[in-house]
Amino acid sequence: MCLGVPGKLVKITGVKGIVSFGGAKMEVDLSLVEKPRVGEYVIVHAGFAIERIDRANARETIRLLREVF
Amino acid sequence: MISLSLDNLTKGYRNKELASKLAKLIEKEASNASYRFMHVCGTHEDTITKHGLRALLPNSIDVVAGPGCPVCVTHPRRIELALKLLEGRKNVILTTFGDMYRVPSSYGRSFSHAKARGFNVKVVYSISDAIRIARSISNKEVVHFAVGFETTAPSTASSLLQNPPKNFSIISAHLAVPPALDYLLASGEVAVQGLILPGHVSAIIGWRAYEFLVDRYKIPQVVAGFEPLDVLVALKMLLRQVKEGDIKVENEYYRVAKPDGNLKAKKLMDEVFALEDAKWRGLGNIPKSGLRLKPEFEQFDATMKFDIKAPEIDRDTEPGCRCGDVIKGLVKPEECQLFGRTCTPYDPRGSCMVSVEGTCAIAYKYRRSRL
Ligand code: SF4
Numbered sequence: 435m436c437l438g439v440p441g442k443l444v445k446i447t448g449v450k451g452i453v454s455f456g457g458a459k460m461e462v463d464l465s466l467v468e469k470p471r472v473g474e475y476v477i478v479h480a481g482f483a484i485e486r487i488d489r490a491n492a493r494e495t496i497r498l499l500r501e502v503f
Numbered sequence: 504m505i506s507l508s509l510d511n512l513t514k515g516y517r518n519k520e521l522a523s524k525l526a527k528l529i530e531k532e533a534s535n536a537s538y539r540f541m542h543v544c545g546t547h548e549d550t551i552t553k554h555g556l557r558a559l560l561p562n563s564i565d566v567v568a569g570p571g572c573p574v575c576v577t578h579p580r581r582i583e584l585a586l587k588l589l590e591g592r593k594n595v596i597l598t599t600f601g602d603m604y605r606v607p608s609s610y611g612r613s614f615s616h617a618k619a620r621g622f623n624v625k626v627v628y629s630i631s632d633a634i635r636i637a638r639s640i641s642n643k644e645v646v647h648f649a650v651g652f653e654t655t656a657p658s659t660a661s662s663l664l665q666n667p668p669k670n671f672s673i674i675s676a677h678l679a680v681p682p683a684l685d686y687l688l689a690s691g692e693v694a695v696q697g698l699i700l701p702g703h704v705s706a707i708i709g710w711r712a713y714e715f716l717v718d719r720y721k722i723p724q725v726v727a728g729f730e731p732l733d734v735l736v737a738l739k740m741l742l743r744q745v746k747e748g749d750i751k752v753e754n755e756y757y758r759v760a761k762p763d764g765n766l767k768a769k770k771l772m773d774e775v776f777a778l779e780d781a782k783w784r785g786l787g788n789i790p791k792s793g794l795r796l797k798p799e800f801e802q803f804d805a806t807m808k809f810d811i812k813a814p815e816i817d818r819d820t821e822p823g824c825r826c827g828d829v830i831k832g833l834v835k836p837e838e839c840q841l842f843g844r845t846c847t848p849y850d851p852r853g854s855c856m857v858s859v860e861g862t863c864a865i866a867y868k869y870r871r872s873r874l
Contacts, residue, residue, distance in 0.1 A: 437546050437703075437729075437860075438654070438702075438703045438706075438729075449665070463629075463631055463658065463661065463662075465661040465665065465771075466657050466658065466661055466765060466767060466768040466771065467765075467767065468765075468766070468767045477703065477706065477759055479654055479655065479658070479703060480600070480628065480629045480630070480651070480655055480658055481628055481629025481630070481631045481632070481658065482629065482631075482657070482658040482661070484654060484657070484658075484703065484706055484707060484765065484768065485706040485707070485759050485760075485765050485768075486759075487758050487759055488757075488758055488759070
């Protein structure tokens with residue numbers, strides 16, 4: 435139920451946007467994300483982008499992983 | 504060399520070689536004692552079962568599923584309420600997420616049964632679709648069964664703030680996760696040494712929202728993402744906390760969940776909803792855990808609009824169904840007498856066997872891969 439799928443925001447029209455999931459495109463509501471930008475990655479849940487995926491923080495996860503090894 | 508590009512997000516976090524290295528490290532660290540951790544998210548249960556993580560982990564580590572599937576814990580009174588509303592009025596269209604569609608109340612009645620009896624039920628992927636239906640069929644009343652944790656509640660809030668048509672209303676079945684964890688830990692029934700926290704609930708509410716549980720119960724917690732490596736890293740972090748006595752809320756899902764969550768989404772949620780005591784299926788009445796519409800949004804509250812009350816019911820589950828204990832992580836689905844016999848996803852006896860995130864449904868789906 436809380437499944438969220440990462441996708442890339444490719445177009446913004448007002449409060450709606452088009453998100454591409456590896457090529458498959460879907461209209462999503464962007465009203466929950468502060469200042470969304472085309473090209474960003476977002477997590478989409480039940481037709482809404484619920485949060486952006488942060489590049490810097492994604493690197494932090496990678497750092498955590500590397501720390502383990 | 505580990506390379507994880509954003510474009511390659513999911514693949515990177517499914518790396519088998521890394522997963523088995525991590526599992527070995529975990530085995531080494533967990534060799535002197537046994538540990539029991541609980542996650543509270545249906546998507547985590549799916550990741551763990553689908554990728555066979557329990558088999559990868561040493562016997563000394565037990566990972567159990569808690570109350571992480573919103574449709575499983577939705578109280579049957581809410582289902583009966585929606586059915587009463589639908590069946591009493593010819594001009595109502597009930598919209599529901601697919602997960603909820605076949606969930607039986609404690610009397611074996613579901614939205615899909617109502618549909619089979621000719622009532623107007625439509626499955627939608629998003630509340631936006633429900634509003635679209637209301638706009639296009641303006642002579643009918645569209646009532647959306649709004650279910651879900653904090654991951655989903657902001658989308659309901661935002662939709663109500665975007666001026667939906669007058670013939671649209673909701674039954675709010677939204678629930679909040681931290682009060683349920685508090686309730687579960689206070690009950691002393693679930694003996695676990697740490698919690699894997701749900702990544703997408705936490706993306707909204709932020710990981711600081713669980714810090715009160717550290718103060719109250721000294722319980723290690725880690726927010727985790729949904730790929731196999733996310734879960735394994737989270738387990739490793741939990742183990743470290745337990746062993747070093749350094750108890751806190753840590754965040755493994757850095758790429759999405761922030762300390763204070765999604766401020767905009769939280770603000771919208773606060774604008775529209777207030778917390779009230781709510782009954783959870785299998786768990787009981789949990790203080791300040793239900794999201795009800797504030798008085799300013801009464802016109803969208805189907806219970807007010809149609810002046811209808813939830814019927815009284817005398818049981819939470821059908822006789823024999825052990826969903827309540829499954830939801831608390833006290834028994835495994837296979838320990839239920841009905842599992843796979845009279846209860847299957849095709850003909851479910853309890854809520855845990857319906858949703859793709861229900862613990863029983865997941866156990867049933869992957870039962871062969873574990874033989
Ligand atoms: S197997 Fe079916 S009857 Fe048994 S606990 Fe799970 S949902 Fe309930």
